Amino acid sequence: MAVRVQEEPFALGAEVEAFAAGRRDAGAVVSFTGIVRDLASGDLNRMVIEHYPGMTQAALEAIEAQARERWELRDCLIIHRHGEMAPGDMIMMVATASPHRADAFEAAEFLMDYLKSRAPFWKKEITAQGESWVESKAEDEDALARW
């Protein structure tokens, strides 16, 4: 079980490989990766992600602990970056390992839904026209209701 909050990039392939390699206790590994998406207009210069250093790690660990209570998980990995990123850069990833794929998929979705609106990160988009904070969406909050 690992939660990492970091500024530096991570190597998705190496992370998933290390997470999945040599497992005999889990038949299913699911991973999700979040990537900085360009705006529809195509003019996103960069994204800056701010976080609440004292709270972030504990909030992610609490979300992970909930997932472990609800699903049969053998392992779980959350990596979330902060700082400056460019379109196409990887922001974050989660991976789950379970004996069964339904648990691995559901737990990964649960982790994503919760860390989107319960972990203290804020995204700011910077274009040639200026900068603006990304607003949370009602559907992100609604997504929690199904759990």
Next chain:
Amino acid sequence: MIDVLYFAWVRERIGLPKERVETGAATVAELVEELKAREERYAAAFADLSALRVALDQELSEFDAPLAGVREVAFFPPMTGG
């Protein structure tokens, strides 16, 4: 004395990330009223509480929560991680 932290546009609107506040407020809502009364930039940042979230000692909380024993209060907009 209590540490008050601001993040994202709340930090930008108020113009600082953190300050120590001398307060007799019993609840978060009372603290917000004290801050709003200080200056226009605070009043602007706290104009719509439904657009804000609060954490007490680094755990999400509510505006009607008591402040007794709390050392750190953080105000920020709804989170946009992932």
